[in-house]
Amino acid sequence: MTYCLAINLDEGLVLTSDSRTNAGIDQVSVYSKMTRCETHADRSLVLMSAGNLATTQFVIEQLNRDIREGQPHNLNTLSYMSDTADYVGEILSSRIRRYSDNEASGFAPEATLLLAGQIQGGPPQAFMIYPQGNHITTSRETPYLQIGESKYGKPVLDRFIRPETSLLDAATCSLISMDSTMQSNVSVGPPIEVLIYKKDSYDLSYHQRFEAEHPYLVELRRAWGQRLREAFAEMPRFGQQQ
Amino acid sequence: MTYCLAINLDEGLVLTSDSRTNAGIDQVSVYSKMTRCETHADRSLVLMSAGNLATTQFVIEQLNRDIREGQPHNLNTLSYMSDTADYVGEILSSRIRRYSDNEASGFAPEATLLLAGQIQGGPPQAFMIYPQGNHITTSRETPYLQIGESKYGKPVLDRFIRPETSLLDAATCSLISMDSTMQSNVSVGPPIEVLIYKKDSYDLSYHQRFEAEHPYLVELRRAWGQRLREAFAEMPRFGQQQ
Numbered sequence: 001m002t003y004c005l006a007i008n009l010d011e012g013l014v015l016t017s018d019s020r021t022n023a024g025i026d027q028v029s030v031y032s033k034m035t036r037c038e039t040h041a042d043r044s045l046v047l048m049s050a051g052n053l054a055t056t057q058f059v060i061e062q063l064n065r066d067i068r069e070g071q072p073h074n075l076n077t078l079s080y081m082s083d084t085a086d087y088v089g090e091i092l093s094s095r096i097r098r099y100s101d102n103e104a105s106g107f108a109p110e111a112t113l114l115l116a117g118q119i120q121g122g123p124p125q126a127f128m129i130y131p132q133g134n135h136i137t138t139s140r141e142t143p144y145l146q147i148g149e150s151k152y153g154k155p156v157l158d159r160f161i162r163p164e165t166s167l168l169d170a171a172t173c174s175l176i177s178m179d180s181t182m183q184s185n186v187s188v189g190p191p192i193e194v195l196i197y198k199k200d201s202y203d204l205s206y207h208q209r210f211e212a213e214h215p216y217l218v219e220l221r222r223a224w225g226q227r228l229r230e231a232f233a234e235m236p237r238f239g240q241q242q
Numbered sequence: 243m244t245y246c247l248a249i250n251l252d253e254g255l256v257l258t259s260d261s262r263t264n265a266g267i268d269q270v271s272v273y274s275k276m277t278r279c280e281t282h283a284d285r286s287l288v289l290m291s292a293g294n295l296a297t298t299q300f301v302i303e304q305l306n307r308d309i310r311e312g313q314p315h316n317l318n319t320l321s322y323m324s325d326t327a328d329y330v331g332e333i334l335s336s337r338i339r340r341y342s343d344n345e346a347s348g349f350a351p352e353a354t355l356l357l358a359g360q361i362q363g364g365p366p367q368a369f370m371i372y373p374q375g376n377h378i379t380t381s382r383e384t385p386y387l388q389i390g391e392s393k394y395g396k397p398v399l400d401r402f403i404r405p406e407t408s409l410l411d412a413a414t415c416s417l418i419s420m421d422s423t424m425q426s427n428v429s430v431g432p433p434i435e436v437l438i439y440k441k442d443s444y445d446l447s448y449h450q451r452f453e454a455e456h457p458y459l460v461e462l463r464r465a466w467g468q469r470l471r472e473a474f475a476e477m478p479r480f481g482q483q484q
Contacts, residue, residue, distance in 0.1 A: 152393055152394070152397055155397075159470060160471075168480045169479070171480035173474070176474075183397065184396055194480070219478055220477060227477075229402075230473075231469035231470060231473055232414075234469065235414055235462060235469075236414075236462055238410045238458075239413065
């Protein structure tokens, strides 16, 4: 399983992903699910992926080839984020179709992607690209997108993420969301990657990788658990109402 | 959708259920999903259900008929909770099989049940009965069972529910778990029912029903949200580590 998250804020983007991949519960490996695309300086693009690893590796390889071969449509030539999402979605869905005849056996070639970034002339944006190739973006009411194991970590995002939330607050919240997910689903696991993209910076270098025992992750987990226990102890007790 | 929860504690049982039923998103109704079975005084049995309403209504009707007709196997004659779960599971799975030929059309007759209670001579127990008729019970490490939309409300249970948790603390926690689920999934909705069963009491009368605007539910929601916001504001901030 996987958990990836893209948050689109007034100040920019916060992207967070886990790194556990499994083919059955007895075959677990570590793969980064966050790819910073190597593009021209007028754009910054990041892809995150959930689902079939062969499919997502193919998509990334194909995107790089299209740049290298100077194809008319590639990550450097498109002028809009939504056109870029269309283009990535086409590569994704055609690759999935190629294998979909085998699905009766339980094999699933599907994958879902998050594309986030900014192209000069437009705002920072994030898109969730479905296996069928179509996509959705964020709104002011729902400023984030999740792929993979999304439910355990969603309540904390709904409580704290607003468009005006600061980049560092959102990054903190994304780690709490990721940690709640890892506690409940062993197939989501470290290292955790966090990338903070400041609007109009065209700079993807603020990227941090947290191993399970990274001091900040340990301290955040401890402090959050502690404060939740205190909060619960102070709740009005059932049966004492009225 | 549905969310039902059975917690098995040293002091007894806490059972919580929502009441929203839907056949498609445009056909939503209110049905209680918690049935207190009318049995002899040497036992207390409660059923909760998630899934196809026709199936669960049939199961409850059949259980009542078997008592009325004095069938050799009925809720009053079995001596063990696990045998009772077997018996209920058989009724459930045979009813589902009857309709399973139609599944190609997208119709799903499946249902999952929670059976909780106590039969004299044994401890209070809870069972999750699968559509196939088999079942699992709780353990000291996992003292609760969930059916329906279980993920949003699970992290809070994992944090606070232990076998030695008091009945009233667990009931409070179950309402927080239910409220988190309702915030994230509109197909889980009030009224919320909570039943507290004290070990060896054979009394199912401590049952409470909360409408959406019940003052205790409103206050609990407000207080929990408030304390979480305070907790989040105090978390060590991303980027200030080291």
